[in-house]
Amino acid sequence: MSNISKSRRVISVVVMNESSVLARVTSLFAGRGYNIESLTVAPIPNTQMSHITIATNGSTKVMEQITKQLHKLIPVYKVIEHEEMVEKEMVLIKFPICESLSDITVLCNAYNGGIANVGKDMIIAMVADEPKRIAHFIEAAQRYNPCEIVRGGVVAIER
Amino acid sequence: MKMSGAQMVCEAIIAEGVKTVFGYPGGAIMHVYDEIYKQNGFEHILNRHEQASVHAADGYSRATGEVGVAMVTSGPGFTNAVTGLATAYMDSTPMVVISGQVPLSLIGTDGFQEVDAVGISRPCTKHNFLVHSIEELPRILKEAFYLARSGRPGPVLVDIPKDITVAMGEFKYPTQVNIPSYKPTYKGNPRQIHKAVEAIKKAKKPLLYLGGGVVLSNAYELVREFAKLTQIPAVETLMARGVMGASNPLLLGMVGMHGNYASNMAMSETDLIISFGARFDDRVTGKLSEFAKYADIIHVDIDPANIAKLVDVDYPIVGDIKDVVSKMLPLLTDIDTDRYKVWRDILSRYDELHPLSYEDSSDVIKPQWAIERLGELLGKDAVISSDVGQHQMWAAQFYPFDRPRQWINSGGLGTMGFGFPAAIGAKKGVSDKVVVNITGDGSILMNVQELVTAAEYKIPVINVILNNHFLGMVRQWQTLFYEERYSETDLSFQPNFKALAEACGGIGYDVTTKAEFDEAIKDAIAQNKVAFVNVQTARFENVLPMVPAGGALFNMMLPPKPKSQEEK
Numbered sequence A: 001m002s003n004i005s006k007s008r009r010v011i012s013v014v015v016m017n018e019s020s021v022l023a024r025v026t027s028l029f030a031g032r033g034y035n036i037e038s039l040t041v042a043p044i045p046n047t048q049m050s051h052i053t054i055a056t057n058g059s060t061k062v063m064e065q066i067t068k069q070l071h072k073l074i075p076v077y078k079v080i081e082h083e084e085m086v087e088k089e090m091v092l093i094k095f096p097i098c099e100s101l102s103d104i105t106v107l108c109n110a111y112n113g114g115i116a117n118v119g120k121d122m123i124i125a126m127v128a129d130e131p132k133r134i135a136h137f138i139e140a141a142q143r144y145n146p147c148e149i150v151r152g153g154v155v156a157i158e159r
Numbered sequence B: 001m002k003m004s005g006a007q008m009v010c011e012a013i014i015a016e017g018v019k020t021v022f023g024y025p026g027g028a029i030m031h032v033y034d035e036i037y038k039q040n041g042f043e044h045i046l047n048r049h050e051q052a053s054v055h056a057a058d059g060y061s062r063a064t065g066e067v068g069v070a071m072v073t074s075g076p077g078f079t080n081a082v083t084g085l086a087t088a089y090m091d092s093t094p095m096v097v098i099s100g101q102v103p104l105s106l107i108g109t110d111g112f113q114e115v116d117a118v119g120i121s122r123p124c125t126k127h128n129f130l131v132h133s134i135e136e137l138p139r140i141l142k143e144a145f146y147l148a149r150s151g152r153p154g155p156v157l158v159d160i161p162k163d164i165t166v167a168m169g170e171f172k173y174p175t176q177v178n179i180p181s182y183k184p185t186y187k188g189n190p191r192q193i194h195k196a197v198e199a200i201k202k203a204k205k206p207l208l209y210l211g212g213g214v215v216l217s218n219a220y221e222l223v224r225e226f227a228k229l230t231q232i233p234a235v236e237t238l239m240a241r242g243v244m245g246a247s248n249p250l251l252l253g254m255v256g257m258h259g260n261y262a263s264n265m266a267m268s269e270t271d272l273i274i275s276f277g278a279r280f281d282d283r284v285t286g287k288l289s290e291f292a293k294y295a296d297i298i299h300v301d302i303d304p305a306n307i308a309k310l311v312d313v314d315y316p317i318v319g320d321i322k323d324v325v326s327k328m329l330p331l332l333t334d335i336d337t338d339r340y341k342v343w344r345d346i347l348s349r350y351d352e353l354h355p356l357s358y359e360d361s362s363d364v365i366k367p368q369w370a371i372e373r374l375g376e377l378l379g380k381d382a383v384i385s386s387d388v389g390q391h392q393m394w395a396a397q398f399y400p401f402d403r404p405r406q407w408i409n410s411g412g413l414g415t416m417g418f419g420f421p422a423a424i425g426a427k428k429g430v431s432d433k434v435v436v437n438i439t440g441d442g443s444i445l446m447n448v449q450e451l452v453t454a455a456e457y458k459i460p461v462i463n464v465i466l467n468n469h470f471l472g473m474v475r476q477w478q479t480l481f482y483e484e485r486y487s488e489t490d491l492s493f494q495p496n497f498k499a500l501a502e503a504c505g506g507i508g509y510d511v512t513t514k515a516e517f518d519e520a521i522k523d524a525i526a527q528n529k530v531a532f533v534n535v536q537t538a539r540f541e542n543v544l545p546m547v548p549a550g551g552a553l554f555n556m557m558l559p560p561k562p563k564s565q566e567e568k
Helices: A021-031 A060-072 A101-110 A131-144 B005-015 B027-038 B050-064 B076-090 B117-124 B134-149 B162-166 B190-202 B212-216 B220-230 B261-269 B321-332 B337-353 B367-381 B390-398 B419-429 B443-447 B450-456 B472-481 B497-503 B514-527
Strands: A007-016 A038-043 A049-058 A076-081 A085-096 A114-118 A122-129 A148-158 B002-004 B020-023 B043-046 B068-072 B095-101 B127-130 B155-161 B168-170 B206-210 B234-236 B251-254 B272-276 B296-301 B315-318 B382-386 B434-440 B462-467 B507-511 B531-536
Touching: A007 A021, A007 A060, A007 A148, A021 A049, A021 A060, A021 B117, A038 A148, A049 A060, A049 A148, A060 A076, A085 A131, A101 A114, A101 A122, A101 A131, A122 A131, A131 A148, B002 B005, B005 B027, B005 B134, B005 B162, B020 B050, B020 B419, B027 B068, B027 B095, B027 B155, B027 B162, B043 B419, B043 B450, B050 B068, B050 B076, B050 B095, B050 B419, B050 B443, B068 B076, B076 B095, B076 B117, B076 B155, B095 B134, B095 B162, B117 B127, B117 B155, B127 B134, B134 B155, B134 B168, B155 B162, B190 B272, B190 B296, B190 B315, B190 B321, B206 B220, B206 B261, B212 B220, B220 B321, B220 B337, B234 B261, B251 B261, B251 B337, B251 B390, B261 B337, B272 B321, B296 B321, B367 B382, B367 B390, B367 B434, B367 B462, B367 B514, B382 B390, B382 B419, B390 B434, B390 B462, B390 B472, B419 B434, B419 B443, B419 B450, B419 B462, B434 B443, B462 B514, B497 B507, B497 B531, B507 B514, B514 B531
Parallel strands: B020 B043, B020 B068, B068 B095, B095 B155, B127 B155, B206 B234, B206 B272, B234 B251, B272 B296, B296 B315, B382 B434, B434 B462, B462 B531, B507 B531
Antiparallel strands: A007 A049, A007 A076, A038 A049, A085 A122, A085 A148, A114 A122, B002 B168
């Protein structure tokens, strides 16, 4: 089994928007020993459904089982194993007001983001980009002494 | 029509054609029990423990093919039912369990007898519902029965808060179900079926591997026809005993950890496995890397998640076995059955070499003898349930099962204490058959309170206790793998089983000789009462053949050869 590479995969799960549906999905992952790297969920506009995006990892065989087991849940309508996708993640970072606002603004711009809020004693920056770029942004932001970092989890759409 | 939630529950049960409900009342489900008192559309059996209620509904379902229904209260009532749900889930039994819940306003407050029933039962039910309003109750009840029996069957829990059982609402029981996210595949893909048939025609050593799915799909006649037409030999899993019929010349026997030599060798040497409704369980495959090394695999299953879960499959077919096999049959009419003759000859030689056997004794009853004798006395006329352990394996090996649904046991979960209540349920379902629970001195005590249930309702289940004063299967492993350290498996201290049965309104027999065994069985049938037949058996008998856990299927510990063979 060890020669089968474990790779990061993103799957979208379209579910009926009913109570405890998220618990069904997450407890399936926990119960069968699958890993969740990140998870986002929101209703799909003008429908009775919700869209769950899960970043996970596993061999091809494990991914196939994850997909099938998800399908088996009664309120699961559709499972998409993303191949060619546009993938975005959001991050909010809080900086102390003493840091240079202009430097932070330039950094955010470089990562397709901007300043979300400036208050009496803090600056909040926001960036939405590919997960890899988000990681780079967080790394670059370290020099401005961030006091809080909140990552949003992945959303993806098939191209 | 306007009615209360409690009434809706009863009306739905009646509308679904359920004749017997098993259950136990309590605070949160009292309104429903009040309606049960008033109606006469179905009978209610009061078990003496909720676990037994669910097993009884399970046994009822397995014997009849109908949906079994059990009813329990909230909190401990529900948690007692969980083992029953998990048992039914592992063996895909269609079942609806209705549980009471604290009123909506109390949910989440740690109310008296409150427990998160849908949370706890999520991994061991096909689906579950917590009812939030009286308006959705009729739809949920309809969906519960539909989900239980459609696709790959399974248990469904409906958790109903107490205030919803009192609330009044409009009741119109839906005739149809529409769940956009649930559309099971019944029809096999014709192209895949064609490819599979071509593979069968090209194979030299094909083997039918039959699982519990054949029973659930009620497809055994088609499967027998398939075997007869193609003359392909067959092995059965524990769950499929009876599918081919014991006298069928194409049946090799049971496959797996305690399968017979010919079956396990067939599985190891076949070049094409044709799997109908089996799921390549670890107790069947043994060491996966050594399993069926030379075989291509055709896997027919209604649940796509079963396909390629453990082994790589060359011809996956998702669909109902009934549909798939009936589409295969016309494509196979021109098959050359002589093609497999050499293969069949090899396998029958294997069976002659190491037949299923045991050394009988004139001093003490051998458990295998007791099962064989039971088979001679009752044969196809009885329904046999079992608990879990050595006796279960001996029953599966030595009883001549003639048809599916004649053999009821907890295969997937392996629940001790299943057999007796399941037998009670089975007897309610098929009252014209003698129902025997083959059990052990360990297992029987796990739901022994059901003596009272069976006596009260005059449900004449015969419990044959193969008594070796041990937790036999664990003891066997301790003998073989733990250097005979018999840690906590010695059951020398026992109740007086005969007296115990009699104390609860049944009848008891102590059996130490073969003659007494015959007498006891015959008398128990004649007495038509719940019975304990306490059979003293050889203490240190092992279940053989045996594939040690994690070992390759072809590496079996074999039983001693019968005397008559050794002389040859």
